[in-house]
Amino acid sequence: MSYTDPDLVPPRPGRPEHPGRPGRPRRRPAVAGVALVCGALLGWLAYETTAASDPASGPGAAHTAGATAPAASSASAPAGGDGKGAAAAGSLKGKVVVIDPGHNPGNVRHTAEIARQVDIGTHRKECDTTGTATDAGYAEARFTLDVAHRLRTLLERQGVTVKLTHDDGSPAWGPCVDERARIGNAAHADAAVSIHADGSAPGNRGFHVILPAAVHSGAADTRPIAAASKKLGTAIVGDFARVTGEPASNYLGGGTGLVTREDLGGLNLSTVPKVFIECGNMRDGRDAARLTSGDWRQQAAQGLSEGIVSFLRGQATPR
Incomplete structure (x- = not known):
């Protein structure tokens, strides 16, 4: 399926020499x-x-x-805009964040492998899925990996150590949902975020953050992380909405942007604060226009970064 690269932005037209004053002669x-x-x-x-x-x-x-000071970049400024910019980056040194780009572009070539069942505590579930796509064929797995790369760059500027559950075709498929949780656990992450985009019906639009329920079943016990995960999710909701302009979901969460679930292995098996985010609905035309825009994906990464940084600094409070 043909797809036009949304990252190509046409050059801006040149500025008129004397806007609004045609006919004014140039000075010699x-x-x-x-x-x-x-x-x-x-x-x-x-x-x-x-x-x-x-x-x-x-x-x-x-x-x-006389030197012109570089403008403070919003990409490196902490959530809340304390004005310290890069000077505050050292305050997050030693913090670890695991970014989990949902699905994997290689999953479509390994459907048998990702279809095998794994234990997620409450029940057994597929190892992974291929994810959804826009009507024009832009895959969720491409979207999540792109946002993950942008988010990693922003967090590393703050001094955060960032680990991805998979990257650039390694592994070739997956990892399975249970392994994604174990990667965050093994890293002793201060926060873990799984990035997704939804595949709901057209007209359903907006983003939502998924929190882990207080699950205690089999290998799953999220009771120790449920409260901290809610703080993380609440911080992300506020900053993601503010930075991206994306509304909270109109079909889940009652307008709060927060949804609690107990059927996701990546949350159930986590022992560190973790949330999922569905950044928008790929099947809705308005959301798809944003999700396929490189500029908007940068805003999505910025909103996520500011929410995560706010959580890491202890500035977030539960609703």
Whole structure:
């Protein structure tokens, strides 16, 4: 199925030389040159006067003061905008986040392997699925891996150690849902997030975050992580909605953006705070337009990053 790469953005048209003033003649280059020279002389005289009156000002100090400081990037700014930017990155050093990109692009070539049953505590379930896709053929597995890469970059800028459950075709399929949970457990993650996109009916749109129920069955016991997982999910809901502009689901969660489930192995078998996020509905035209946009996927990663960072800093509070 043909698919147009949504990341290709047409160049912006050039800015008119004199917007709103057609017919105004251009100034001659010579006049502009004289103005520049005069401005430079006035600036040099002002600098000499200031340097003479300030003993701390010298050539080196003037160079530092005159340098243009880079604008603070929202990608590295912590949730809540404390203004510290990159300076705050060290505060999250030592924190570990496991990102679980839902499904795997290779699953479609290994349908027999992913169909085998695994124990998720409450019952047995398929190892994994192929995931959904937009009507135009953009696969959920491609979406989740792309957002995971963007999210990893943002979190690493904050000093976080990030681990992915799979990446760039390794492994070739899966991992199974029980193994995805074990990867987060083995990493002793401070937070784990599984990224997905839904395949509901057209007209159903919006995102929702899935929390683990307090499950105690077989190999599953989420009681120790249920409260912390809710804090993580609540933090993500607020920041994801604010950054992306995506509404909370209109078909699940009663408008809260939060859903609790006990049938997901990736949650049931987790021993660390973990949530799933369905970033939107791939079968809805409006949501699909966002999910297939590279710019919007960057916003999705940013919203996730800010929610996770807020949780890691202990700023989130349960509803």
